[in-house]
Amino acid sequence: MYLRDTIAAVSTPPGNGGIGIVRVSGDKAAAIGDSVFKPMNDGGLLSHRFYFGSICDPKTGATVDEAMAVLMRAPRSYTREDVLELHCHGGWLVLEKALSLILCCGARLADPGEFTRRAFLNGRIDLVQAEAVMDIIGSKTEAALQLAHKQREGLLSRRIEKVRGLILHALALVEAYIDFPEDGLGEADLDTIRKYVDEALSDIGELLDSYDEGLILREGISVLIIGKPNVGKSSLLNRLLNENRAIVTHIPGTTRDIIEEAVNFNGLAVRLLDTAGIRHTEDLVEQEGISRALEKIPLADLVLFVFDASKTFSQEDQLILDALSGRKFIAVLNKSDLPRELLFPPECRFDVQAHISANSGVGVDALKQSVCSCFLHSSNIDRREFIAISRARHRDALLSADRMLRRFSASLGDCNLELLAIDLRDTLEAVGSVTGQTTTDDVLDNIFSSFCIGK
Numbered sequence: 025m026y027l028r029d030t031i032a033a034v035s036t037p038p039g040n041g042g043i044g045i046v047r048v049s050g051d052k053a054a055a056i057g058d059s060v061f062k063p064m065n066d067g068g069l070l071s072h073r074f075y076f077g078s079i080c081d082p083k084t085g086a087t088v089d090e091a092m093a094v095l096m097r098a099p100r101s102y103t104r105e106d107v108l109e110l111h112c113h114g115g116w117l118v119l120e121k122a123l124s125l126i127l128c129c130g131a132r133l134a135d136p137g138e139f140t141r142r143a144f145l146n147g148r149i150d151l152v153q154a155e156a157v158m159d160i161i162g163s164k165t166e167a168a169l170q171l172a173h174k175q176r177e178g179l180l181s182r183r184i185e186k187v188r189g190l191i192l193h194a195l196a197l198v199e200a201y202i203d204f205p206e207d208g209l210g211e212a213d214l215d216t217i218r219k220y221v222d223e224a225l226s227d228i229g230e231l232l233d234s235y236d237e238g239l240i241l242r243e244g245i246s247v248l249i250i251g252k253p254n255v256g257k258s259s260l261l262n263r264l265l266n267e268n269r270a271i272v273t274h275i276p277g278t279t280r281d282i283i284e285e286a287v288n289f290n291g292l293a294v295r296l297l298d299t300a301g302i303r304h305t306e307d308l309v310e311q312e313g314i315s316r317a318l319e320k321i322p323l324a325d326l327v328l329f330v331f332d333a334s335k336t337f338s339q340e341d342q343l344i345l346d347a348l349s350g351r352k353f354i355a356v357l358n359k360s361d362l363p364r365e366l367l368f369p370p371e372c373r374f375d376v377q378a379h380i381s382a383n384s385g386v387g388v389d390a391l392k393q394s395v396c397s398c399f400l401h402s403s404n405i406d407r408r409e410f411i412a413i414s415r416a417r418h419r420d421a422l423l424s425a426d427r428m429l430r431r432f433s434a435s436l437g438d439c440n441l442e443l444l445a446i447d448l449r450d451t452l453e454a455v456g457s458v459t460g461q462t463t464t465d466d467v468l469d470n471i472f473s474s475f476c477i478g479k
């Protein structure tokens with residue numbers, strides 16, 4: 025029933041543009057095309073040809089817009105159904121009118137992500153590929169885009185399929201003996217099963233290890249800039265942004281709220297947060313800024329703790345250091361152009377230190393590189409075969425597969441065959457849920473509802 029009706033939506037973003045596209049998918053797409061679109065040279069719409077003509081109200085004959093139309097007959101279309109696209113002028117009213125004509129001809133308004141959901145339900149793409157379509161649209165950096173393209177092309181799906189294949193082989197051997205329990209599993213078969221399971225565990229482990237990097241590539245990181253007033257936080261922010269976004273003055277306490285900006289560090293999407301300077305103050309507004317800055321520490325993936333290297337280590341520095349306990353941070357020693365006075369107490373140990381001059385820019389590129397190195401460890405991200413999982417959904421499914429497979433492995437040889445088979449079947453289901461072979465409607469609703477309408 026769900027797939028029987030014909031859906032329609034505006035597929036281009038809201039607002040004015042050069043063109044706007046209305047997309048229709050389903051059995052009635054071709055008939056709707058014939059009703060609302062009049063090609064210049066008459067005749068019907070042949071598949072995969074672009075036609076110039078006009079969109080007209082079938083009841084009154086009134087022209088709604090001059091447009092281009094293309095009909096893509098099933099299965100050679102995005103959804104594997106008949107798909108009609110009308111390329112109109114990109115104005116909100118024009119698109120609304122074209123869409124309402126189509127709805128009057130028997131289509132219904134598509135739900136968010138419904139075109140892609142149909143592509144999935146009709147077997148054109150799997151769930152990982154459907155999610156990758158979203159990631160392509162949302163990519164903020166070249167590296168994120170590359171990963172999304174690889175997932176859409178099926179690189180991750182093929183890795184998942186390989187794991188499923190290994191588990192299926194193991195299951196086939198176990199099940200063969202369920203029917204003949206008196207034979208028992210021989211040593212040779214146990215070894216073969218172990219081999220399949222070990223290889224599956226190692227593949228799952230590799231994919232799980234790739235999650236942190238995959239997530240970071242997809243979503244980027246947040247970096248908090250923190251430090252006493254006047255150490256050069258705003259100057260550093262401006263340097264990192266290459267513009268004068270934050271107000272730089274020599275009067276301590278000028279950045280009183282949090283400033284947030286998005287930048288790209290060598291392919292890593294970074295949200296930079298500049299905070300109010302930390303120090304003891306009677307100024308209420310500034311105090312509020314400071315407490316907001318300290319509150320943000322647990323939310324940031326990384327903190328840049330900025331010092332004025334031309335000044336000595338102070339109580340306020342110690343205050344910040346205490347607040348940073350257990351957090352990932354880089355000690356940034358700014359004003360390296362001035363004679364150095366800063367000496368850290370002996371108990372202060374920093375994993376990463378950067379010496380910079382925010383004013384001249386010296387050391388800033390190296391700092392960016394240090395930020396990247398804190399998160400992206402694979403020097404092989406550019407390699408063609410590099411693939412990562414990038415969603416909590418993938419990770420959770422693989423974690424439960426890993427758990428069940430380990431339990432299976434531990435009880436292999438001394439357990440009831442039926443119970444062993446159950447563990448393998450459950451593992452198979454968990455792995456299959458990544459690509460959508462075994463995914464419930466609730467999960468699908470959840471995934472596709474985050475798509476935009478028209479996608």
Ligand code: GDP
Nearest residue numbers: 254255256257258259272273274359381382383
């Ligand atoms: P914030 O309060 O920590 O945000 O500090 P600002 O960025 O407003 O800078 C405070 C003062 O330090 C300004 O007068 C800056 O020009 C100066 N400053 C910032 N970075 C450097 C640097 O690398 N070298 C020198 N000599 N002065 C700097």
